[in-house]
Amino acid sequence: MNLKFEAQALVQIKRHSPVLEMLTTEPKSEISLLKHVQLYAYNEPRLTKYFGRIVLELYNTDVLSDSAIIFWATKGAKPEGKSGFLKQTEALVRKLEAMEDEDDSEDEE
Numbered sequence: 001m002n003l004k005f006e007a008q009a010l011v012q013i014k015r016h017s018p019v020l021e022m023l024t025t026e027p028k029s030e031i032s033l034l035k036h037v038q039l040y041a042y043n044e045p046r047l048t049k050y051f052g053r054i055v056l057e058l059y060n061t062d063v064l065s066d067s068a069i070i071f072w073a074t075k076g077a078k079p080e081g082k083s084g085f086l087k088q089t090e091a092l093v094r095k096l097e098a099m100e101d102e103d104d105s106e107d108e109e
Contacts, residue, residue, distance in 0.1 A: 017058070034076070038081065051081075055089050059092070073093040
């Protein structure tokens with residue numbers, strides 16, 4: 001049952017990502033969306049354990065940028081469920097930070 005719920009949630013994100021992408025045209029709106037997703041996942045127990053997958057899907061569908069996710073993880077996360085959600089997104093954030101560091105070192109050359 002839980003796997004079905006997760007799959008349904010991810011399908012809905014893919015389905016609505018074009019609209020979400022149009023609404024998140026600047027970093028501030030991306031951070032705002034991510035905070036709302038965090039609060040919704042915190043208040044909806046069925047979504048809590050899928051938060052990391054949801055963020056990854058929003059990133060993969062170009063709704064959230066790497067810089068928005070990194071900012072949320074380092075400075076912008078709301079206190080509600082923060083430690084658990086940061087743990088779920090830890091691997092993604094590390095990957096995005098490494099990609100950013102690679103880009104910075106290439107720019108310096």
